[in-house]
Amino acid sequence: MRVAHVAALAASLTLALLVAMPAAAEETASAPEAPDSSVDDTTAFENDTYERGRSLFAQCSRCHELDPLRANRIGPNLFSILGRPAAALQDFRYSQGMRAAAQDGLVWSRDALDRFIADPRSVVRRTSMNYRGMEDATARADLVTFLTGVTPGEYAPQTPVATDGAATEIGAAAMALEGDAAYGEYLSGECVTCHQETGANEGIPGIVGWPRDAFIRALFEYKTNVRSHQVMQLVTSNLGDEEIAALAAYFEQLGE
Numbered sequence: 001m002r003v004a005h006v007a008a009l010a011a012s013l014t015l016a017l018l019v020a021m022p023a024a025a026e027e028t029a030s031a032p033e034a035p036d037s038s039v040d041d042t043t044a045f046e047n048d049t050y051e052r053g054r055s056l057f058a059q060c061s062r063c064h065e066l067d068p069l070r071a072n073r074i075g076p077n078l079f080s081i082l083g084r085p086a087a088a089l090q091d092f093r094y095s096q097g098m099r100a101a102a103q104d105g106l107v108w109s110r111d112a113l114d115r116f117i118a119d120p121r122s123v124v125r126r127t128s129m130n131y132r133g134m135e136d137a138t139a140r141a142d143l144v145t146f147l148t149g150v151t152p153g154e155y156a157p158q159t160p161v162a163t164d165g166a167a168t169e170i171g172a173a174a175m176a177l178e179g180d181a182a183y184g185e186y187l188s189g190e191c192v193t194c195h196q197e198t199g200a201n202e203g204i205p206g207i208v209g210w211p212r213d214a215f216i217r218a219l220f221e222y223k224t225n226v227r228s229h230q231v232m233q234l235v236t237s238n239l240g241d242e243e244i245a246a247l248a249a250y251f252e253q254l255g256e
């Protein structure tokens with residue numbers, strides 16, 4: 001259990017940034033800059049800049065989704081990319097090159113995004129992203145503005161992901177899954193560094209014994225920024241439907 005616990009933690013770069021865990025400390029020796037909190041500052045965007053960025057995203061949408069409830073494509077989901085450390089999604093297989101860059105502390109600030117879009121290989125030499133680059137600096141600035149300002153559900157050009165019309169509720173796809181409690185127990189190692197396993201409410205809310213749908217909804221509300229709490233947003237950005245369903249099953253059963 002202890003080993004699984006530490007492994008789960010070390011695997012989560014975003015968490016290692018936020019939780020002062022000695023076991024994961026070597027990973028963060030070069031201390032990447034803190035996530036950019038200007039994400040919420042949507043009022044600052046000029047509309048036409050944003051709209052131009054939206055049409056430029058057509059060059060990326062072949063490979064990237066931009067809605068938190070959608071799976072990765074050829075490239076990782078880019079929802080909430082601003083301030084995200086490179087190679088942070090656990091359900092995407094990044095190249096060696098991208099993982100090395102992440103270890104060197106690459107974080108997707110506006111500037112890093114701009115340079116990567118201009119010429120991917122100048123930022124991550126052996127990236128597997130097969131994109132030539134965008135030369136026009138104004139176009140890049142517009143695209144980055146769009147990328148960093150898009151809200152959940154706003155960019156959904158393809159057919160909806162969830163099946164059977166159950167998609168209207170947030171987290172519906174995860175609610176439809178059984179939820180593997182044993183997998184949930186494994187994943188919970190990350191959670192109980194903050195939330196008490198006993199279910200106690202001491203500063204940090206108790207999460208034991210919740211009905212699973214409510215639990216799933218809460219996690220998706222962080223994942224899609226409906227609830228704003230930076231730590232929980234980062235925690236959930238790494239979790240897919242299956243992980244969230246598993247955690248809900250485990251914590252529900254823990255309360256019985």
Ligand code: HEC
Binds near residue numbers: 057063075128129131
């Ligand atoms: C042909 C497919 C393809 C196209 C087109 C493409 N990408 Fe990518 N992108 C990828 C792949 C694959 C990766 C993962 C790269 C790696 O692991 O080295 C990636 C990675 C990224 C990352 C890093 C994400 C992370 O989690 O660290 C960003 C940012 C990004 N792409 C932005 C863009 C933008 C913006 C565009 C459009 C201008 C674009 N990409 C076009 C395939 C593509």
Ligand code: HEC
Binds near residue numbers: 205228231247
């Ligand atoms: C670094 C500390 C930390 C970690 C790690 C963490 N949480 Fe949280 N969590 C919090 C805090 C603080 C809140 C209260 C946030 C708020 O005010 O919205 C919270 C809120 C929640 C809530 C909503 C509680 C409520 O009363 O509405 C749920 C559910 C939850 N966390 C589940 C999890 C799960 C599952 C994990 C592991 C995958 C996890 N958390 C990992 C700190 C953490």
